[in-house]
Amino acid sequence: MDPADQGTAALAALAAGPGDRAVGPALPPARLAPYVPSASPALLTDRYELTMLQAALSDGTAERHCVFEVFTRRLPPGRRYGVLAGTGRVLEALPTFRFRTRELDWLRAHSVVDERTLDYLADYRFTGSITGFAEGEVFFPQSPVMVVEGTFAEAVLLETLVLSILNYDSAVASAASRMTSAAVDRPCLEMGARRANEQAAVAAARAAVVGGFAGTSNLEAGLRYGLDTIGTAAHAFTLLHDDEESAFASQVATHGVGTTLLVDTYDVHRGVERAVRAAGTGLGAVRLDSGDLGALAVDVRRQLDSLGATDTKIVVTSDLDEYAIASLAAAPVDTYGVGTRVVTGSGAPTCGMVYKLVARADSTGMLKPVAKASTAKTSRGGLKAAARRFGDDGRAVEEIVLTGRDLAVRDWDPESEDGDVRPLHVPLVVDGAVDSRWVGSYGVQNAVDRHHEARAELPRGARRLSEGEPAIPTVVRDVG
Amino acid sequence: MDPADQGTAALAALAAGPGDRAVGPALPPARLAPYVPSASPALLTDRYELTMLQAALSDGTAERHCVFEVFTRRLPPGRRYGVLAGTGRVLEALPTFRFRTRELDWLRAHSVVDERTLDYLADYRFTGSITGFAEGEVFFPQSPVMVVEGTFAEAVLLETLVLSILNYDSAVASAASRMTSAAVDRPCLEMGARRANEQAAVAAARAAVVGGFAGTSNLEAGLRYGLDTIGTAAHAFTLLHDDEESAFASQVATHGVGTTLLVDTYDVHRGVERAVRAAGTGLGAVRLDSGDLGALAVDVRRQLDSLGATDTKIVVTSDLDEYAIASLAAAPVDTYGVGTRVVTGSGAPTCGMVYKLVARADSTGMLKPVAKASTAKTSRGGLKAAARRFGDDGRAVEEIVLTGRDLAVRDWDPESEDGDVRPLHVPLVVDGAVDSRWVGSYGVQNAVDRHHEARAELPRGARRLSEGEPAIPTVVRDVG
Structure with missing residues (x-):
C-alpha cells in the first residue's frame, strides 16, 4: 500500500463538512496524505x-x-x-x-x-x-x-x-531566559510561530513562557497549555482598508480603545496622530514594527504625551533578540514582541x-x-x-x-x-x-x-x- | 474548563490497552493533557x-x-x-x-x-x-x-x-541541497530527529529528501511520505553487551552480513577487525562517528582492504555539514550521515x-x-x-x-x-x-x-x- 494512501478514510471524515466536499474534483482522494495522521508519537523514532x-x-x-x-x-x-x-x-x-x-x-x-x-x-x-x-x-x-x-x-x-x-x-x-533577563521587568511576548515549524511553534510558545515570556500569539499553545494569547492586527489589516483612518476606526469599534494599533504602515507620525484620534487618549498601545526602534520610541512617546495619551503603551517588534532588547533598555518601550530569534534559540x-x-x-x-x-x-x-x-x-x-x-x-x-x-x-x-x-x-x-x-x-x-x-x-x- | 483537561477522553481511549491502564495510580487522569490533541491545524495560527x-x-x-x-x-x-x-x-x-x-x-x-x-x-x-x-x-x-x-x-x-x-x-x-552538492554522487542520509522538535523532524526528513538526501532515520517520515528509512545501531547497543564481539555477532545474526557495524565504541582498529571477523568480507558497511573522520577513513579503508573486505562501505557521521562534507571529498568515504546541521538549516x-x-x-x-x-x-x-x-x-x-x-x-x-x-x-x-x-x-x-x-x-x-x-x-x- 502506498504510504500516501494511509489514513485517507480518517482524513476524508475530518475534511468533509455537512453536505460539501473539502476536496475538489481535481483531487483523487486516495492520493491525499492526512495532515496529522496519528496522535501516537511511536514512530517519531529513529x-x-x-x-x-x-x-x-x-x-x-x-x-x-x-x-x-x-x-x-x-x-x-x-x-x-x-x-x-x-x-x-x-x-x-x-x-x-x-x-x-x-x-x-x-x-x-x-x-x-x-x-x-x-x-x-x-x-x-x-x-x-x-x-x-x-x-x-x-x-x-x-x-x-x-x-x-x-x-x-x-x-x-x-x-x-x-x-x-x-x-x-x-x-x-534558554534563549527566552536571556531575553527576559535583558528586558528586566518589561514583558516579552512570543510571536515566532511564522518562523518555526507549525507544530514546533506550539512547543516554542510553551518553552518561551517557561523562560519568562508573558504570553504568545499562538492559539494552539493557548488551548493546550493555558497560556495567555495576544495579538491584534498586522499591516494587512490597514492595507485592506481604503485608508489608515478607516482601518483604525474599525479596529477600535470592534476591539475597544484598549487595543494595540500598528502605526507604521505609512508614516509613523501620522499613524500615531490617527491612532489617538480614533481611540482617544485611552488608547491601549501602539506597535512599532520597523525602523530605528529606539529613536522612534522616543519620538512616539513624546508625541503620545503631547496628545494627552500618557498611559498609552509602546510595543516594539521586528527582529528582536536579547541584544536588541538590552539596547532598548533606556528607550521608552513598554513591551517587547519577539519572533524569529526566540523560536530558533537565538543562534543555538x-x-x-x-x-x-x-x-x-x-x-x-x-x-x-x-x-x-x-x-x-x-x-x-x-x-x-x-x-x-x-x-x-x-x-x-x-x-x-x-x-x-x-x-x-x-x-x-x-x-x-x-x-x-x-x-x-x-x-x-x-x-x-x-x-x-x-x-x-x-x-x-x-x-x-x-x-x-x-x-x-x-x-x-x-x-x-x-x-x-x-x-x-x-x-x-x-x-x- | 482547564485547558489541561481538554481531550482527556480521547487520550484515555488511546492510551488504554486491553485490560491495562497506561496511566498509573499517581496520575489523576483529568490532569493529563493529550500529546497531540487534534488533527486540525486551525489553531496553529497567530x-x-x-x-x-x-x-x-x-x-x-x-x-x-x-x-x-x-x-x-x-x-x-x-x-x-x-x-x-x-x-x-x-x-x-x-x-x-x-x-x-x-x-x-x-x-x-x-x-x-x-x-x-x-x-x-x-x-x-x-x-x-x-x-x-x-x-x-x-x-x-x-x-x-x-x-x-x-x-x-x-x-x-x-x-x-x-x-x-x-x-x-x-x-x-536549502541546507540539504548544499550538502548534497558538496557530496557530489555520494549519498547523504538524514539523521537529525534527535536535534529537532519531534514533529518538525518529520518535516525535516521530507525536506532533506527534497534537497537531494537519499533517506532518513525517521520512521514516521517513512510512513507518511514513502521515504527510504535507514539505521542499524548506536553505541548503546555495543555497551549493552558484555563485549564488542558479542554485540557484533548479535547484530549480524539478526540483520545479516549486509548490516552496518558501528566500530568506534572502544578502539576503531580493533572494532574493524572484530566487525570483519563477525560478518566476513561481505560486511555491508562500518560507521565512524567520532574523531578525525578523514584520516580515520583512510586508515579504515586500508584495513578493510587488507582484510579482504574490499566492498565494505564506510559511513561517516558526527556533526557533518556542507563544509565538513566538502573537506572529506578526497577521503575514501561512501556515505554521509547528517544530523543537527541539516535539521537546523546549517546556520539559517x-x-x-x-x-x-x-x-x-x-x-x-x-x-x-x-x-x-x-x-x-x-x-x-x-x-x-x-x-x-x-x-x-x-x-x-x-x-x-x-x-x-x-x-x-x-x-x-x-x-x-x-x-x-x-x-x-x-x-x-x-x-x-x-x-x-x-x-x-x-x-x-x-x-x-x-x-x-x-x-x-x-x-x-x-x-x-x-x-x-x-x-x-x-x-x-x-x-x-
Missing part, C-alpha cells in the same frame, strides 16, 4: 532504535536493566547557563507512545523488524522510572537533566522522542543533549557502569545523582554530579553534606506512572516558577549577555 | 489573524478579494539560492484546516473573537486559489514562491500555517519568508496594488507573475518578476518573450480543490525531481560553498 531492539530481543539482552542519562557536554558558545524545558511534554507523550495497527502494519510491510519484535511493540508500554531536573531548572555541562531506567527494550525506544523534545524546548527556553537552535547508556546489568544481574571509550566524545559512565551547592548569600556556587557504585549513589543524602546543598532530581515517572505535577497548564506554571527561582539563585554574572564560562563549575565526585 | 477577521467581518471588508504573496526579501548571508519546500505539506493541511467544537469552544471560552466570527469559523473552508513555484524549485530574493487569492477572510487565516511550513521546510531543503534555521497582502479589491470591486510604505521593509505591491530566463547553454541567467495591472500580469505569455523564458507558477489549488500532484509520497517524488533539474540549470558558480551573491539577479518588470 529506525536504529527498532533494529537494536530486534537484535537485543533475539540475543536475550533486551531485558537487561539499563540506565540512560540525558546531558549535554557543553553549553552553546559563551552561554552561562541552560534552561531545561520540555519535561512536561515528554511526560504527556509517554502514555500515548503505543504501537497500533497503523504503525505495526507499516513496520511489517517495510520489513523494518521481524514478527517477534512486532509482537513486543504491540504490547509496549513504558513501565520503568524517570527522574530528572524539574522543568524550568537551570543546567550546566554534564548536568544529568533526565535519567531513564528500565529494561533496555523499553528505555531505548524513547531516545529519539526524549531528545527531540528536550533539545528543542530547552534551546528555546538545539541543545546538543544526548541520551547515553551509562549503566546496565551484566549477565549476573549486577548493574555495571558503561561508557564509550574511543575518542574525544568520552562520557562518564555510571548512575548519577546531582545537587547544587549554595553560598552564604544564597547564590549557587557549584553543580555537584555524583557517581560511583549505584547503591552508594542512590543512598547519598545531600543533607549530609557541609553547607547548603540541595538535590536536583525529582521523580517524574514511577513504574510507568507519570507524576502529574509536570503536565498540562499546571506543569507549565510549575516550570515557570521553578525557572524564576533557579535563575534568581545564580551568581550575578550569570545574567550578563557577554560571552563567558558557565556561571558555576560542574564538579564530578565519585562516592565510591 | 491570534491576530482572528482579531483582524472579526474587525473585517464587522466593517464589511472581510469579503474583499485579496492577493497575498509569499516571498523572502533576502537569502541567508552568502547563500546563492534557496530551495522551496513544504508546498505539499501546505496542500495536505489545507482540507483539514477546519474549526471544530474543540477549537470553537476554546475561542468562545477565552473571548478571543465574537459570536459572529465563531459562526464564520464554524463554516470555514478555503475556497480560493493558490499558485506558486513547484515544490523543489530554487528561489531568489523577491521570487513570489506562493500566491494565495480569495476573500480577505479566507486568505488571512492561512498566513501563520503557510509561513510556518514554508519557512522551516525551505530552510532545511528559518527562511524569512513573509506573507504580504499585495493587492485587494477597493469599494468598487477593482483590484488595487497595496504595500507598506513607511520604512526599509518596503515591498512591491501588486499581483506578480514569475519566469526564469535561460541562456544559450541552458543555464539560468535571470529571475523575472512581473508586476503591473492585474489583467496585464494574468495575460502575460512568457512564450512571447525573446529567448528561452519559462514560467515558474503552477496551479496548486483551484477554487478550493487541491492539485494532487504535490501531496503525499507522489508529491515528494515530484519535488525531488524538480529540485534535481532546477539546480542543474543554475550557473556553475551557484553550487560553490563560499559566500557570494544570489546566483542570478531578480529583475522586477512592470508590464503596465
Whole structure:
C-alpha cells in the first residue's frame, strides 16, 4: 500500500463538512496524505532504535536493566547557563507512545523488524522510572537533566522522542531566559510561530513562557497549555482598508480603545496622530514594527504625551533578540514582541543533549557502569545523582554530579553534606506512572516558577549577555 | 474548563490497552493533557489573524478579494539560492484546516473573537486559489514562491500555517541541497530527529529528501511520505553487551552480513577487525562517528582492504555539514550521515519568508496594488507573475518578476518573450480543490525531481560553498 494512501478514510471524515466536499474534483482522494495522521508519537523514532531492539530481543539482552542519562557536554558558545524545558511534554507523550495497527502494519510491510519484535511493540508500554531536573531548572555541562531506567527494550525506544523534545524546548527556553533577563521587568511576548515549524511553534510558545515570556500569539499553545494569547492586527489589516483612518476606526469599534494599533504602515507620525484620534487618549498601545526602534520610541512617546495619551503603551517588534532588547533598555518601550530569534534559540537552535547508556546489568544481574571509550566524545559512565551547592548569600556556587557504585549513589543524602546543598532530581515517572505535577497548564506554571527561582539563585554574572564560562563549575565526585 | 483537561477522553481511549491502564495510580487522569490533541491545524495560527477577521467581518471588508504573496526579501548571508519546500505539506493541511467544537469552544471560552466570527469559523473552508513555484524549485530574493487569492477572510487565516511550513521546510531543503552538492554522487542520509522538535523532524526528513538526501532515520517520515528509512545501531547497543564481539555477532545474526557495524565504541582498529571477523568480507558497511573522520577513513579503508573486505562501505557521521562534507571529498568515504546541521538549516534555521497582502479589491470591486510604505521593509505591491530566463547553454541567467495591472500580469505569455523564458507558477489549488500532484509520497517524488533539474540549470558558480551573491539577479518588470 502506498504510504500516501494511509489514513485517507480518517482524513476524508475530518475534511468533509455537512453536505460539501473539502476536496475538489481535481483531487483523487486516495492520493491525499492526512495532515496529522496519528496522535501516537511511536514512530517519531529513529529506525536504529527498532533494529537494536530486534537484535537485543533475539540475543536475550533486551531485558537487561539499563540506565540512560540525558546531558549535554557543553553549553552553546559563551552561554552561562541552560534552561531545561520540555519535561512536561515528554511526560504527556509517554502514555500515548503505543504501537497500533497503523504503525505495526507499516513496520511489517517495510520489513523494518521481524514478527517477534512486532509482537513486543504491540504490547509496549513504558513501565520503568524517570527522574530528572524539574522543568524550568537551570543546567550546566554534564548536568544529568533526565535519567531513564528500565529494561533496555523499553528505555531505548524513547531516545529519539526524549531528545527531540528536550533539545528543542530547552534551546528555546534558554534563549527566552536571556531575553527576559535583558528586558528586566518589561514583558516579552512570543510571536515566532511564522518562523518555526507549525507544530514546533506550539512547543516554542510553551518553552518561551517557561523562560519568562508573558504570553504568545499562538492559539494552539493557548488551548493546550493555558497560556495567555495576544495579538491584534498586522499591516494587512490597514492595507485592506481604503485608508489608515478607516482601518483604525474599525479596529477600535470592534476591539475597544484598549487595543494595540500598528502605526507604521505609512508614516509613523501620522499613524500615531490617527491612532489617538480614533481611540482617544485611552488608547491601549501602539506597535512599532520597523525602523530605528529606539529613536522612534522616543519620538512616539513624546508625541503620545503631547496628545494627552500618557498611559498609552509602546510595543516594539521586528527582529528582536536579547541584544536588541538590552539596547532598548533606556528607550521608552513598554513591551517587547519577539519572533524569529526566540523560536530558533537565538543562534543555538538545539541543545546538543544526548541520551547515553551509562549503566546496565551484566549477565549476573549486577548493574555495571558503561561508557564509550574511543575518542574525544568520552562520557562518564555510571548512575548519577546531582545537587547544587549554595553560598552564604544564597547564590549557587557549584553543580555537584555524583557517581560511583549505584547503591552508594542512590543512598547519598545531600543533607549530609557541609553547607547548603540541595538535590536536583525529582521523580517524574514511577513504574510507568507519570507524576502529574509536570503536565498540562499546571506543569507549565510549575516550570515557570521553578525557572524564576533557579535563575534568581545564580551568581550575578550569570545574567550578563557577554560571552563567558558557565556561571558555576560542574564538579564530578565519585562516592565510591 | 482547564485547558489541561481538554481531550482527556480521547487520550484515555488511546492510551488504554486491553485490560491495562497506561496511566498509573499517581496520575489523576483529568490532569493529563493529550500529546497531540487534534488533527486540525486551525489553531496553529497567530491570534491576530482572528482579531483582524472579526474587525473585517464587522466593517464589511472581510469579503474583499485579496492577493497575498509569499516571498523572502533576502537569502541567508552568502547563500546563492534557496530551495522551496513544504508546498505539499501546505496542500495536505489545507482540507483539514477546519474549526471544530474543540477549537470553537476554546475561542468562545477565552473571548478571543465574537459570536459572529465563531459562526464564520464554524463554516470555514478555503475556497480560493493558490499558485506558486513547484515544490523543489530554487528561489531568489523577491521570487513570489506562493500566491494565495480569495476573500480577505479566507486568505488571512492561512498566513501563520503557510509561513510556518514554508519557512522551516525551505530552510532545511536549502541546507540539504548544499550538502548534497558538496557530496557530489555520494549519498547523504538524514539523521537529525534527535536535534529537532519531534514533529518538525518529520518535516525535516521530507525536506532533506527534497534537497537531494537519499533517506532518513525517521520512521514516521517513512510512513507518511514513502521515504527510504535507514539505521542499524548506536553505541548503546555495543555497551549493552558484555563485549564488542558479542554485540557484533548479535547484530549480524539478526540483520545479516549486509548490516552496518558501528566500530568506534572502544578502539576503531580493533572494532574493524572484530566487525570483519563477525560478518566476513561481505560486511555491508562500518560507521565512524567520532574523531578525525578523514584520516580515520583512510586508515579504515586500508584495513578493510587488507582484510579482504574490499566492498565494505564506510559511513561517516558526527556533526557533518556542507563544509565538513566538502573537506572529506578526497577521503575514501561512501556515505554521509547528517544530523543537527541539516535539521537546523546549517546556520539559517528559518527562511524569512513573509506573507504580504499585495493587492485587494477597493469599494468598487477593482483590484488595487497595496504595500507598506513607511520604512526599509518596503515591498512591491501588486499581483506578480514569475519566469526564469535561460541562456544559450541552458543555464539560468535571470529571475523575472512581473508586476503591473492585474489583467496585464494574468495575460502575460512568457512564450512571447525573446529567448528561452519559462514560467515558474503552477496551479496548486483551484477554487478550493487541491492539485494532487504535490501531496503525499507522489508529491515528494515530484519535488525531488524538480529540485534535481532546477539546480542543474543554475550557473556553475551557484553550487560553490563560499559566500557570494544570489546566483542570478531578480529583475522586477512592470508590464503596465
